[in-house]
Amino acid sequence: MAGHSATEEKLDHLQHHFIDSDQQFEASKMGMWIFLVTEILFFGGLFVAYIVYRAWYPDLYLLASEQLDTFWGAVNTFVLIGSSLTVAMAIRSAQLNQIKGLIINLWITIGLACVFMVIKYFEYAEKFAKGILPGSYYSYEGVAHEKANIFFSIYYMMTGLHGVHVIIGIGLMLWLVYKAKKKVFHSGYYTPVEITGLYWHLVDIIWIFLFPLLYLID
Amino acid sequence: MSGHHISSAKFLWGVGITLFMLTILTVAVTWIHIPSPWNVVVAIAIAVVKALIVSAFFMNLYWESKFNVLLFVMSAAFFLLMIGITLLDTLYRNDPIPSF
Amino acid sequence: MATNEEIKNRKRIQVRRFVPEEFPEKHYLNEEKGLWAWLTTVDHKKIGLMYLASIAFFFFIAGVLALLLRTELLTPARSFMDADVYNQVFTLHGAIMIFFFLVPSVPAVLGNFVLPLQLGAKDVAFPRLNLASFYIYVIGALFTFYAIASGGVDTGWTFYTPYSATTGGNVMAMTFGIFILGFSSILTGINFMVTIHKMRSPGITWSKLPLNLWGLYATSIIQILATPVLAITLLLLTMERLLGIGIFDPAMGGDPVLYQHFFWFYSHPAVYIMIVPGFGIISEVISSFSRKTIFGYWAIALSSLAIAFIGFLVWGHHMFTAGQSSLANMVFSFLTFLVGIPTGIKIFNWLATMYKGSIDMKTPMIYAMVFLFLFTIGGFTGIMLGALSVDIHLHDTYYVVAHFHYVMMGGMVMAFLAGLHYWWPKMFGKMYSEFWARISAALLFVGFNMTFLPQFVMGSQGMPRRYFNYIDQFQPFHQFSTLGAYIMGVAFVLMFGYLLHSLLKGERAKANPWGSRALEWQTTSPAPLHNFEHTPVIVNGPYDYHKPMSEFQLGIANSHNGHHHHEEVSAKRTETEQA
Amino acid sequence: MNRLSEFMLPPQKSTVAEGTDALFHFITTTSIILLIGITIAIIYFSWKYRRRSENDVTPVITHNSALEISWSVIPLILVMIVFGWGLRGYVNLTTVPDDAYEVRVVGKSWLWEFHYENGYVSVNELHVPVNRPVRLVMSSDDVLHSFYIPDFRVKMDVLPNRYTSLWFEATETGESVIFCTEYCGTAHSNMLATAYVHEQEDFETWLLTAGAADLDMDPIELGAELVSRNACQTCHSSDGSRLQGPTFLGLFGSERVMDNGERIIADENYIRESILDPNVKIVEGYLPVMPSYTGTLNDRQIDAIIAYLRTLQ
Known part of the structure; x- marks a missing residue:
């Protein structure tokens, strides 16, 4: 949804079918909010599966969540909330025409997102080593429940899909850095930064729910 | 129609720190073992508060046009409808048992 | 919802009578030439036409499949294809018709073409996203062809587990194709919603929004809220086949009924994605050809939204015998009846619009009347299927098959044809043969009823659906039905013939051949590349038929079609753009 | 009505059939009356208000509260009647009498197995006594099937990892066809069975001798x-x-x-x-x-x- 390729003209981002910058900005932002609605319902399906199975087999969730490390889950929560903060700072920088600040904040966010993925990688690797593999490859004996495979299927689907969203977010922010370095953004035009930020916050919100639902079952 | 709300850096840090504190809180309440189902209620309640803070102040929903707020509320409402009505089935199934 | 922008604009507006040029030399079809210009166009009208070509292609394929099925069913046992082939053919007929034709047809073809025109906008809010959604559709289609070529799919279009998790063939490619298709649908929905909110011309308040746009708006809401659930369902199904995640597969400890909840949470609202935009078209056509103000504007507009909303609460009526709880059955049955009320209101409102009108039975109006008749039957039989005890008997029989063909084909396809014939002059600047169009519509009506009326009888007598063989007592009904299907086939061939003739040698259409008051007719036929030469200002409503055309006012803004920024800032740029 | 009934519906051979059919006929009749009304309106309006000249001026009629309320409320009342009626029939269909005779049904691709209390298993033949409630407790060995006897107006899906049940009371002896109505693969349409309804004594004799006859x-x-x-x-x-x-x-x-x-x-x-x-x-x-x-x-x-x-x- 970015404008035409950058030249020195300040209004080059304005597409011909919009009346002015404000209309374009509002339209893009509304479009993004509607897209976020679809994301919420997309994950919503998984949450439904989670809730239905939790209502059926509460003891399964108690037993199986012991295999998840609360400490690393909490660390990842901090990491993602931190990255949300830096994205908000990045948008603020763009609004104030501080392109350097924008780029620095985006880099910090990308860094935090990578930390999140690395921690996720070690969590997955530790489970794979134990035989907690997704679906029919599940072979771990340590959870005394016949439906243990289903809990971990749900776990892998939820965190996996969330992870994919984090990776997409990293890609989007690398693109923003590239654009920012080409001086595309300024206080009059930062729509891509704003809507990527919205996306990133939603990824954060989903994790805010995943963390207690998966890790914090006592 | 607001469009361009600019938050101060101090404010954003304040929001971030509140979220960090709530994260610590949600982990901490698991140490005191609230009896079920209240443990779930508390965990979800804290998560909802955190989500609301993120959406209101990071995503600027607080200053946003009413329609975008409505969208956010709608998505939550339709998710709740989906789960609520599905539970009408899954919680109240009454399977027969063969007698031989 | 009048934006500051509109208010600001209004100050500069000078209302003048606006008369579009007849037979323009330069229009959107010939402004840019060459295949490459078409394939990379961001113009909503051209994208609409590309969609038209694609869905016509898929309608043809799925229609041929339907004729194959009907031919096979001429005899109770094997006629000319094997059971496995038959199963694949009915699966593909259903899946292609629903996902590649019915869901995208009205929004992506007619919606794309007409929505910005009716808003007086130059394009949809996100033109490039619009083009992307077309290519996403094409990619989804390629996956489907790959699935057909590499083993086929025999699950039925519903992909019920555990059969879909265990059967042979290439179910994964098919579900993945439809998964991709879902994004196309979502992007169209986002685009339309934002466009309707943000791109209305000065003067188009919510109460002057054409009912077609209310229909598309309600459709977009459903697309946005329901389609992601289909995406996650199909993703889980793909994972079920790939990894055996076990959420839906009883062999792994899962629950197949949960799959049905997931599936119908999308697929029931999806039938409203198909039919609600049809309601919009019918409102336009009936008002236009009755030359009369629409009766109950708000009732029709709000009932579309009500249908969209209640439509989300009734999915379980597809599962009355599936093994869901009795409580859920009762709740779903109750809610199902509620969705019938707004639908009934619409039908009565359309009838009341015709009362004391000046009715011209041109082809689009004929299709609208056919729609009224067939869709009413579809609605009544829907009431039958919502009644719990009767549904137990009729569930999964030909009664259901006949019911949804009356709703989908008798309703949605007829509405689509009404819209196609209505906007055809605006699309191509050509008229079609009214005589042949009427013959074709009559054949279609006769053929349709011959095909599906016997299916009601068969179904209530107990003939189950998706049957390759059947017991002898049903043979006369099946043969009658097959005969009807052939007649429909002839009608469609005829339609293709006269539409092709219209394209090649048709007489040129006037800007407003129907004397409509709607905004899209107040520009040239075909429309210019940017829809209007000047930003239009709406003074009268879209249904103000009580004034003669000469008094019907439509303003133009003083400025040059919204290009003023470019003029102020960079005159050079504007010139190059116009060149 | 009887003629129509015979044309539209299979014979009524269970206690619930009559109630279901009554609702079926109620909805059909009401629908046809309303459909005829709507059709007449369409045809009459199209003829009466046909366009006379290009300059026809039409009146502005935007709404009529009395009319609109009546065409919202009357259908609402009608559908609520249908809902209540259907619900009553459904409650009847799901409330199994206590003394029901039980048969275990197993659906497999593509056959039906019927297990009786004495251990005898019949395939694609369900034998039941007349005038006695029979409860079928059903499960599937593989994919979804659905058990359907049109003559009895009963149907229920058969699932792999759960039991589902239905009940009926046959009112006359004879044979009725059993269909599978949930698509289950290649030979879905051949997954037929027959329900044999016997007099009570004949049923008992059959149950005793069915397995034994094989020995000879x-x-x-x-x-x-x-x-x-x-x-x-x-x-x-x-x-x-x-x-x-x-x-x-x-x-x-x-x-x-x-x-x-x-x-x-x-x-x-x-x-x-x-x-x-x-x-x-x-x-x-x-x-x-x-x-x-x-x-x-x-x-x-x-x-x-x-x-x-x-x-x-």
Whole structure:
């Protein structure tokens, strides 16, 4: 949804079918909010599966969540909330025409997102080593429940899909850095930064729910 | 129609720190073992508060046009409808048992 | 919802009578030439036409499949294809018709073409996203062809587990194709919603929004809220086949009924994605050809939204015998009846619009009347299927098959044809043969009823659906039905013939051949590349038929079609753009 | 009405059929009356208000509250009647009488098994007493099926990992067709069975003798009987034609090529394994779709089938 390729003209981002910058900005932002609605319902399906199975087999969730490390889950929560903060700072920088600040904040966010993925990688690797593999490859004996495979299927689907969203977010922010370095953004035009930020916050919100639902079952 | 709300850096840090504190809180309440189902209620309640803070102040929903707020509320409402009505089935199934 | 922008604009507006040029030399079809210009166009009208070509292609394929099925069913046992082939053919007929034709047809073809025109906008809010959604559709289609070529799919279009998790063939490619298709649908929905909110011309308040746009708006809401659930369902199904995640597969400890909840949470609202935009078209056509103000504007507009909303609460009526709880059955049955009320209101409102009108039975109006008749039957039989005890008997029989063909084909396809014939002059600047169009519509009506009326009888007598063989007592009904299907086939061939003739040698259409008051007719036929030469200002409503055309006012803004920024800032740029 | 009823609906052979049909006819009749009204309105308006000139001026009628309320409220009342009526029938359909006679039903691709309390198993033949509530407790061995007897107006899906049930009380003796109405693959439309309704005494006699009669039969004769009774012929021909499974003709003693390339002589052990654990060895070109007959056929019956297959050379 970015404008035409950058030249020195300040209004080059304005597409011909919009009346002015404000209309374009509002339209893009509304479009993004509607897209976020679809994301919420997309994950919503998984949450439904989670809730239905939790209502059926509460003891399964108690037993199986012991295999998840609360400490690393909490660390990842901090990491993602931190990255949300830096994205908000990045948008603020763009609004104030501080392109350097924008780029620095985006880099910090990308860094935090990578930390999140690395921690996720070690969590997955530790489970794979134990035989907690997704679906029919599940072979771990340590959870005394016949439906243990289903809990971990749900776990892998939820965190996996969330992870994919984090990776997409990293890609989007690398693109923003590239654009920012080409001086595309300024206080009059930062729509891509704003809507990527919205996306990133939603990824954060989903994790805010995943963390207690998966890790914090006592 | 607001469009361009600019938050101060101090404010954003304040929001971030509140979220960090709530994260610590949600982990901490698991140490005191609230009896079920209240443990779930508390965990979800804290998560909802955190989500609301993120959406209101990071995503600027607080200053946003009413329609975008409505969208956010709608998505939550339709998710709740989906789960609520599905539970009408899954919680109240009454399977027969063969007698031989 | 009048934006500051509109208010600001209004100050500069000078209302003048606006008369579009007849037979323009330069229009959107010939402004840019060459295949490459078409394939990379961001113009909503051209994208609409590309969609038209694609869905016509898929309608043809799925229609041929339907004729194959009907031919096979001429005899109770094997006629000319094997059971496995038959199963694949009915699966593909259903899946292609629903996902590649019915869901995208009205929004992506007619919606794309007409929505910005009716808003007086130059394009949809996100033109490039619009083009992307077309290519996403094409990619989804390629996956489907790959699935057909590499083993086929025999699950039925519903992909019920555990059969879909265990059967042979290439179910994964098919579900993945439809998964991709879902994004196309979502992007169209986002685009339309934002466009309707943000791109209305000065003067188009919510109460002057054409009912077609209310229909598309309600459709977009459903697309946005329901389609992601289909995406996650199909993703889980793909994972079920790939990894055996076990959420839906009883062999792994899962629950197949949960799959049905997931599936119908999308697929029931999806039938409203198909039919609600049809309601919009019918409102336009009936008002236009009755030359009369629409009766109950708000009732029709709000009932579309009500249908969209209640439509989300009734999915379980597809599962009355599936093994869901009795409580859920009762709740779903109750809610199902509620969705019938707004639908009934619409039908009565359309009838009341015709009362004391000046009715011209041109082809689009004929299709609208056919729609009224067939869709009413579809609605009544829907009431039958919502009644719990009767549904137990009729569930999964030909009664259901006949019911949804009356709703989908008798309703949605007829509405689509009404819209196609209505906007055809605006699309191509050509008229079609009214005589042949009427013959074709009559054949279609006769053929349709011959095909599906016997299916009601068969179904209530107990003939189950998706049957390759059947017991002898049903043979006369099946043969009658097959005969009807052939007649429909002839009608469609005829339609293709006269539409092709219209394209090649048709007489040129006037800007407003129907004397409509709607905004899209107040520009040239075909429309210019940017829809209007000047930003239009709406003074009268879209249904103000009580004034003669000469008094019907439509303003133009003083400025040059919204290009003023470019003029102020960079005159050079504007010139190059116009060149 | 009776004529119409006979044309539209199958004969009423259970206690619930009449109630269901009454609602069916109520909805059909009301719908037809309303449809005729709407159609007449369409035709009448189209003719009466046809366009006379291009300059016709039409009145502005935007709404009429009385009319709009009545066409919202009257249909609402009608559909609520239908809802209540349907609900009453449904409650009747789901409330099983206490003294119901129970039969276990197992759906397999593509046959129905009926287990009786004395251990007898019939395939594709449901025998029940007349004028006595019968409760079927059903499950599936593989995919979803749905058990449907049009004459009784009952239907219920059959699921792999759960029990579902339905009940009926047959009101007259005779035969009724049983369909599978949930799509279940290749031979879905051949998954037919017959419900035999007997007088109470006849039913008891049948139950006592059905299993016992087999004991007197010669093994080859019994094998042929079992092949037909267990619906083997749905998928296996005995005349050499190809169905979902390999033909029985010339099967015994021949060399079979498996889908993994292995070559096996079809001896007694191979056939026994193919009946009890059918998806271990799959002949090249066929799909692993046969259900297991473990628990359906005992050793003596398997021996009899093998004896019968030996004769098909």
